Amino acid sequence: MPIYRAKTDSWYVERITSLLAGIFVFGSVVLGLTVSKYFLYFTAFVGFMLMFYAITGLCPSSILLHKLGVPSLLEKYCKEERN
Structure with a gap:
């Protein structure tokens, strides 16, 4: 059974988005x-955005x-194949 493992040799948009x-x-x-239960609304918002x-x-x-210049994983592989 194959196991999926993300590439960790560089930072790309998809990986940074998951980290954030x-x-x-x-x-x-x-x-x-610890502070206020109102922060749980932010958790719900992040969950909604993930869905x-x-x-x-x-x-x-x-x-x-x-737009800030971070390449996507696809762009990274396209550059590697051209070289």
């Missing part, structure tokens, strides 16, 4: 448990990262 989502969820849960991305393929944070 994890940081936001973890941070908002900790803040929700929205899975269904539509549209992710605002990925678009912003790409």
Whole structure:
């Protein structure tokens, strides 16, 4: 049975987006448990955006990262194949 493992040799849009989502969820849960339960609404928002991305393929944070110059995994592989 094959096991999927993401490439970790460089940082690309998809990997940074997953890292940001994890940081936001973890941070908002900790803040929700220690400071105020209102931070759990932020957790729900991040979860909604993750589902929205899975269904539509549209992710605002990925678009912003790409505009800031972070390459996507596909762009990285296309450059490697040309060389």
